Amino acid sequence: MKKSIVFISIALVLLSCKSTPENFTYSSNGKDTGLDRRINIQGIYITDHACDTAFFSIFRFSSDGKFSIATSGSVTDELIDCFEKENSSKHCEYLLNGFYILQGDTIKTQVVWPIGNGCVIFRDYIIQPDKSIINTSDYVEPHYTNLAYMKNYPSFYHNPCSKKAKFYPFNRRQQQEIK
Secondary structure, three states, rough: HHHOOOOOOOOHHHHHHOHHHHOOOOOOOOOOOOOOOOOOOEEEEEEEEOOOOOOOEEEEEEEOOOEEEEEEEEHHHHHHHHHOOOOOHHHHOOOOOEEEEEEEEEEEEEEEEEOOOOOOEEEEEEOOOOHHHHHHEEEEOHHHHHOOOHHOOOOOOOOOOOOOOOEEOOOOHHHHHHH
Protein backbone atom coordinates (compact mmCIF):
# COMPACT_ATOMS: atom_id res chain seq x y z
CA MET A 1 0.00 0.00 0.00
CA LYS A 2 2.82 2.40 0.89
CA LYS A 3 4.51 1.74 -2.47
CA SER A 4 1.24 2.52 -4.29
CA ILE A 5 0.89 5.86 -2.51
CA VAL A 6 4.49 6.78 -3.36
CA PHE A 7 4.01 5.75 -6.99
CA ILE A 8 0.76 7.74 -7.32
CA SER A 9 2.36 10.76 -5.66
CA ILE A 10 5.31 10.68 -8.07
CA ALA A 11 2.98 10.25 -11.06
CA LEU A 12 0.90 13.26 -9.98
CA VAL A 13 4.00 15.42 -9.55
CA LEU A 14 5.30 14.44 -12.99
CA LEU A 15 1.95 15.13 -14.62
CA SER A 16 1.70 18.53 -12.95
CA CYS A 17 5.19 19.47 -14.21
CA LYS A 18 4.16 19.39 -17.82
CA SER A 19 6.94 20.98 -19.86
CA THR A 20 4.73 23.07 -22.16
CA PRO A 21 1.14 24.29 -22.08
CA GLU A 22 -1.34 22.17 -24.01
CA ASN A 23 -2.06 24.94 -26.54
CA PHE A 24 1.63 25.19 -27.49
CA THR A 25 1.30 23.15 -30.66
CA TYR A 26 3.99 24.39 -33.04
CA SER A 27 7.38 22.70 -33.24
CA SER A 28 10.40 22.52 -35.48
CA ASN A 29 11.43 19.43 -37.37
CA GLY A 30 14.72 21.08 -38.30
CA LYS A 31 13.75 21.37 -41.97
CA ASP A 32 13.86 24.55 -44.00
CA THR A 33 10.48 26.34 -43.92
CA GLY A 34 11.19 28.43 -47.02
CA LEU A 35 10.61 31.67 -45.10
CA ASP A 36 14.03 32.95 -46.15
CA ARG A 37 12.77 33.04 -49.74
CA ARG A 38 9.85 35.24 -48.68
CA ILE A 39 11.54 37.69 -46.26
CA ASN A 40 15.03 38.44 -45.03
CA ILE A 41 15.82 36.39 -41.90
CA GLN A 42 19.53 37.22 -41.60
CA GLY A 43 18.91 39.83 -38.91
CA ILE A 44 16.30 41.16 -36.52
CA TYR A 45 12.99 42.94 -36.92
CA ILE A 46 11.92 45.76 -34.64
CA THR A 47 8.44 47.17 -34.34
CA ASP A 48 6.26 49.06 -31.91
CA HIS A 49 4.27 46.57 -29.84
CA ALA A 50 0.88 48.21 -30.29
CA CYS A 51 -0.85 51.58 -30.48
CA ASP A 52 -1.03 52.10 -26.74
CA THR A 53 2.49 51.27 -25.57
CA ALA A 54 5.99 52.64 -25.73
CA PHE A 55 7.59 49.19 -25.92
CA PHE A 56 9.51 47.79 -28.83
CA SER A 57 9.27 44.21 -30.01
CA ILE A 58 12.57 42.81 -31.23
CA PHE A 59 12.31 39.46 -32.98
CA ARG A 60 13.90 37.07 -35.40
CA PHE A 61 13.01 34.02 -37.44
CA SER A 62 15.24 31.05 -38.26
CA SER A 63 14.94 29.00 -41.43
CA ASP A 64 14.05 25.87 -39.44
CA GLY A 65 10.87 27.27 -37.83
CA LYS A 66 12.33 28.75 -34.65
CA PHE A 67 11.21 32.19 -33.46
CA SER A 68 12.62 34.45 -30.72
CA ILE A 69 11.20 37.69 -29.36
CA ALA A 70 11.81 40.23 -26.60
CA THR A 71 9.75 43.26 -25.62
CA SER A 72 11.65 46.18 -24.16
CA GLY A 73 11.38 49.88 -23.48
CA SER A 74 14.67 50.43 -25.31
CA VAL A 75 16.82 48.67 -27.84
CA THR A 76 20.39 48.17 -26.61
CA ASP A 77 23.50 46.53 -28.05
CA GLU A 78 23.28 43.91 -25.31
CA LEU A 79 19.72 43.01 -26.28
CA ILE A 80 20.64 42.83 -29.97
CA ASP A 81 23.50 40.49 -29.03
CA CYS A 82 20.93 38.12 -27.51
CA PHE A 83 19.59 37.55 -31.01
CA GLU A 84 22.80 37.85 -32.98
CA LYS A 85 25.10 35.80 -30.77
CA GLU A 86 22.49 33.77 -28.89
CA ASN A 87 24.34 34.37 -25.62
CA SER A 88 23.02 33.89 -22.12
CA SER A 89 23.82 37.22 -20.48
CA LYS A 90 21.43 38.82 -18.00
CA HIS A 91 20.13 40.99 -20.83
CA CYS A 92 18.73 37.86 -22.48
CA GLU A 93 16.62 36.64 -19.55
CA TYR A 94 13.38 37.97 -21.04
CA LEU A 95 13.99 36.56 -24.49
CA LEU A 96 11.12 34.21 -25.34
CA ASN A 97 11.72 31.34 -27.72
CA GLY A 98 9.18 29.41 -29.70
CA PHE A 99 8.24 28.39 -33.20
CA TYR A 100 6.41 29.62 -36.27
CA ILE A 101 4.51 28.12 -39.14
CA LEU A 102 4.02 29.67 -42.55
CA GLN A 103 0.45 29.65 -43.89
CA GLY A 104 0.24 31.43 -47.23
CA ASP A 105 1.31 35.03 -46.56
CA THR A 106 0.91 34.69 -42.77
CA ILE A 107 3.66 33.83 -40.32
CA LYS A 108 1.97 32.41 -37.20
CA THR A 109 4.13 32.33 -34.07
CA GLN A 110 3.88 30.80 -30.60
CA VAL A 111 6.15 31.45 -27.61
CA VAL A 112 5.74 30.35 -23.99
CA TRP A 113 5.78 32.81 -21.12
CA PRO A 114 7.65 30.47 -18.75
CA ILE A 115 6.05 31.34 -15.40
CA GLY A 116 3.49 29.26 -13.53
CA ASN A 117 2.15 26.58 -15.83
CA GLY A 118 3.28 28.68 -18.76
CA CYS A 119 1.23 30.78 -21.09
CA VAL A 120 1.34 30.72 -24.86
CA ILE A 121 1.56 34.08 -26.60
CA PHE A 122 0.46 34.05 -30.22
CA ARG A 123 1.54 36.64 -32.79
CA ASP A 124 0.77 36.71 -36.47
CA TYR A 125 2.62 38.63 -39.18
CA ILE A 126 1.50 39.28 -42.75
CA ILE A 127 4.14 39.23 -45.49
CA GLN A 128 3.70 42.23 -47.79
CA PRO A 129 4.44 42.23 -51.54
CA ASP A 130 7.66 44.20 -50.87
CA LYS A 131 8.82 41.40 -48.47
CA SER A 132 8.22 43.52 -45.39
CA ILE A 133 6.09 42.19 -42.53
CA ILE A 134 3.32 43.66 -40.38
CA ASN A 135 2.21 42.39 -36.97
CA THR A 136 -1.52 41.75 -37.31
CA SER A 137 -2.35 40.04 -34.00
CA ASP A 138 -0.93 39.47 -30.52
CA TYR A 139 -2.98 37.45 -28.04
CA VAL A 140 -3.20 34.74 -25.39
CA GLU A 141 -5.89 32.15 -24.80
CA PRO A 142 -6.71 33.04 -21.16
CA HIS A 143 -8.47 29.76 -20.36
CA TYR A 144 -5.11 27.96 -20.77
CA THR A 145 -3.23 29.89 -18.07
CA ASN A 146 -3.28 30.05 -14.30
CA LEU A 147 -1.55 33.45 -14.30
CA ALA A 148 -4.15 36.09 -13.48
CA TYR A 149 -2.10 38.93 -14.97
CA MET A 150 -1.71 37.04 -18.27
CA LYS A 151 -5.47 36.52 -18.53
CA ASN A 152 -5.63 40.29 -19.05
CA TYR A 153 -2.70 40.35 -21.47
CA PRO A 154 -3.17 43.35 -23.80
CA SER A 155 -4.40 41.14 -26.59
CA PHE A 156 -5.55 42.12 -30.02
CA TYR A 157 -6.81 39.79 -32.69
CA HIS A 158 -6.63 42.60 -35.22
CA ASN A 159 -3.96 45.30 -34.95
CA PRO A 160 -5.74 48.64 -35.40
CA CYS A 161 -2.51 50.59 -35.96
CA SER A 162 -0.23 48.17 -37.72
CA LYS A 163 3.07 49.39 -39.14
CA LYS A 164 5.78 47.63 -41.08
CA ALA A 165 8.51 46.11 -38.93
CA LYS A 166 11.96 47.54 -39.57
CA PHE A 167 14.63 45.04 -40.55
CA TYR A 168 18.25 45.28 -39.37
CA PRO A 169 20.79 42.80 -40.77
CA PHE A 170 23.22 41.10 -38.38
CA ASN A 171 26.31 41.98 -40.38
CA ARG A 172 26.47 45.56 -39.04
CA ARG A 173 26.01 47.25 -35.71
CA GLN A 174 22.49 48.57 -35.78
CA GLN A 175 22.37 50.47 -32.50
CA GLN A 176 22.99 53.94 -33.97
CA GLU A 177 20.32 53.50 -36.64
CA ILE A 178 17.73 52.05 -34.27
CA LYS A 179 17.82 54.96 -31.82
